Amino acid sequence: MGEAVPTLPRLFLGEALRQLREDSGRSLDAAAAHIGKNRQRLIRLLDGKATLTREELDRLVAFLGAGKQLRRELVALGEEARKKPNDEPYTDLGPGAYRRVAYLEAMATTIRSYEKGIFPALVQSPAYVEALMELSHGIWWDEAVDQERLDRVAIRLERQRRVFVSKKDKEVHLLFTDDAFEAVVGSSEVMREQVAHVLRVVEAQPKLTVQVVPTAARNNPAQHGGLTLFGFGEVLRTVGSLPVVYGPATYFDKEPDTRCLERAFGKLCELALSPSETVDFMKRKLQKGS
Structure with missing residues (x-):
């Protein structure tokens, strides 16, 4: 996937993953390698400028040690992040x-x-x-x-x-x-x-x-x-x-x-x-x- 336009769901997802990675103690390189991406791609993801497929995101959050509830929330947020931006205010209907x-x-x-x-x-x-x-x-x-x-x-x-x-x-x-x-x-x-x-x-x-x-x-x-x-x-x-x-x-x-x-x-x-x-x-x- 190419560079994504920052939207609120993408920013939410990026910050959630940033906090999860920091708490896990996993390095950027290790996390990127686990999902078959390079370090720069993962940095863009954390900055809200890239997205992942559902399968890639699920593998990443599992690698970073997300619990069952947070894992479900982040995968759902990933679906929102992959949507094209529009001009409407963002209403957060996702779990958590x-x-x-x-x-x-x-x-x-x-x-x-x-x-x-x-x-x-x-x-x-x-x-x-x-x-x-x-x-x-x-x-x-x-x-x-x-x-x-x-x-x-x-x-x-x-x-x-x-x-x-x-x-x-x-x-x-x-x-x-x-x-x-x-x-x-x-x-x-x-x-x-x-x-x-x-x-x-x-x-x-x-x-x-x-x-x-x-x-x-x-x-x-x-x-x-x-x-x-x-x-x-x-x-x-x-x-x-x-x-x-x-x-x-x-x-x-x-x-x-x-x-x-x-x-x-x-x-x-x-x-x-x-x-x-x-x-x-x-x-x-x-x-x-x-």
């Missing part, structure tokens, strides 16, 4: 769609995100993540499938690690509404630790900006819910998404769509407390709860 945002976060050089009524995923404490997944268990997925709850907790925490303990220089800007402090998740102890956790992360990460948006602020353009923008410098166009709790995720990479999301995020920044005001606000919340 909730994993894909992690690939964009890992690739991005800038992450701008807004959440309404909940602390952003990238600054959620382990206890808050556990409590969120526990309350979702038996509602957003089958109660009998406890492994999914465990997987989602692990993936959420791994997303944070790949963003904040990364070789790439990332700028992260997170906004969230102040009702997140009142919406108790788990217990008051979990909530107190969550506020303290955000303060610790802000102090430890110089390239992280966190701002609280007052729910009483007038003319909030995103009363419906959250939005995220992933930037990749000059390499790729900006990708936007509107996070959902249940159902397929839709990603936007066409300029008219991402311009709308850019304008909304800019307006939210205007409505938000400044970063220093946000820190003071969180410290007062912490003191009040002690």
